[in-house]
Amino acid sequence: MKERFASGYNDFVLPFMLSMIFILVYLLVAIIRVIIQLPPKDRKRYLLSLINPVILVKDIKDIICDVLLHVKIWKRKPLLGYMHSSIAFGWFMIILIGHIETFLYVPERAGLLYYPIFFRFFMMETNHTLQGALLFFLMDFFLLVILSGIALAMFKRIRSRALGMRRTTRTTLPDKIAMYALWAIFPLRLLAEGFTAGISGGSFLTKSVWLLFSNFLSNDYHILPTWWAYSIALGTFFFCLPFTRYMHIPTEIFFITLKNAGIKSWHPRKGYALAEIYSCSSCGMCIDACPMNAQKKNLKYSSVYFIRFLRRRNRRKMEEIADKCLQCGKCVAVCPVEVDSCRLKLLSRERHRDGKIKADYTYLQRVNTVEPAEKRPKVLYYAGCMSQLTPSIGKAMGSLLDKASVEWSPMDKDGGICCGRPLILSGRREEAQAMIQRNTELILASGADTLLVTCPICFKVFREEYNLPGIRVVHHSQYLNELVKSGALKVEKEDTRMVYHDPCELGRGCGIYEEPRELLSKVCELVPAGHERDESICCGGSVGSITLSHEERVHITDAAVEDLMTNHPQEIVTACPLCLKTFSPRSAKKVRDLAEVIDRCSTSPEK
């Protein structure tokens, strides 16, 4: 290896160098801005996490898996995963090997940012060494990998369905410029290195390009223009970067370190949230995931557009989307970057509520629905508003508890207080405290040690927002499963084919997928739905949405029912009164709650 130019410099590196300096300064300022915006407690936590070896190891692992290899996309859509990781990982390897080459052969140039990038222009191979050949081979190999990824990306723009995506995102003008620049970078690099291969040497790819061109373009005047073009493409890309979705590449690295430090968003657009929204790659996975998109005209309500408007500070559009969202959490579950857009939407609701009439919940203090503590039931059953509308669930639960000889009492038999979650979901967290406080008093006064709920909406809020020392909050899917397992309830198997619908709040919301399945498989033949577990489709009835109309909801319900019918079950079972109520009028097959099914198939062990 020998340097071709004593100066080690050529003017064509300028576009690249200027853009690189620009982007590095920009990133530094942005990172400092985010850290300054963090509340002091979070800031301390973040800075401490940077010296914590356990978190650091996790940071590095996550950066490799998520930013370079895109493991999460691979898991869901392999071809799309290949597209992302070939470009990201390939590019990283080219940069890395470029640095290794520079370090090995011209250590004195190691500080120059542009040298490893334009290595083949400045260096020529004089004699073939194994080391040199290997490095050149690797460079060509990863260039080929990237080129295949770019080819897929172009193909995806034309036909998104081919990569397993029904819909892809709309691009903006800066996005387009950066995208074309990105597409141009690697073919130009191939050309530039190809033209130079006669002098600098190359491997299977670049050398072949040189051989091909040398037959009819064999003159070295092409060398400089192609290197200029390559450098300009790089420059364009990096200058556009902050204004495009590609900003996610550097941001995600920073975001991972914030996320692993255990910080959460507290404002829809500041600090953590800022890093979060700039980490969204506009990959569009959330578009296909969103149940609202059962109707094509609702595509605009997908999380990716919410984040886009949030980023552009378009308050009107952003609020419109935030208020539509069902808060089903599916977009968060599929998001490869783990952008918690549901939380951002809630925070946005909380900030932009402008009610003139203040709520008055003082009357709650007078509500007293529990019996005095002397009776001390073991289990307090809270039906919640929704289960009150589906009396069959309460009836079945009562019958089951009696069969299992559990000492229990109802908490809201003739009316009660809402758990407060619907209020929180509409952005009124402070007002909800009135409900939380009074319910807590009532529960503690009952003397029970278990709070049993049949509504996952209530279940989630009791677990997350209530402070109930010494009291176990349990969902009936868990509780019944325990009763059956311990032999307190005897069940018999029917030969009905059933499908289980994962309620959003129970599955994605509380992570309970196994218990209802374990329980149901003891009493019936359980067939899978089209989409299950964290990919289950919201029933459309969610209290999470504020502005979604009944007509729009019906389409979601129909899509969900159709998906549940994939394997032709005879009945649909769910574990949420709201799902039950939403599905029932739209389903040809009978819809039941878990409690009803178990009640039908169980007997008391004494008999």
Place this chain on the structure above:
Amino acid sequence: MIDFGYGLTPSSAIDLDKMDRTHFEILIRREPDVLKCMACGSCAASCTAGVYTTMNLRKGILLLSRGQEKSALEQFRSCMLCGKCQLVCPRGINTRNLILSILKTYSIQ
């Protein structure tokens, strides 16, 4: 004299010429569903807050549509937005957004 609870009730006639519907028109723009109400009362019958307070959505909509804001608004302060009324409404009215829109549109003097 013994009060038997009978007496003259004030006239409930509404003067359409004097009726002020400006706020109601804004409400219609915010949640057009309000026009769908057929005053069946299912919402009031199932209301969580209604067990303890005067909360009655049917009545509220009716009064607001007649411009009788004064007597209609106070009750909405007790609504817990639980959404039961929405589930039972035979007209599929988005009652939660309707109530939120009422809280945004009107103010209590």
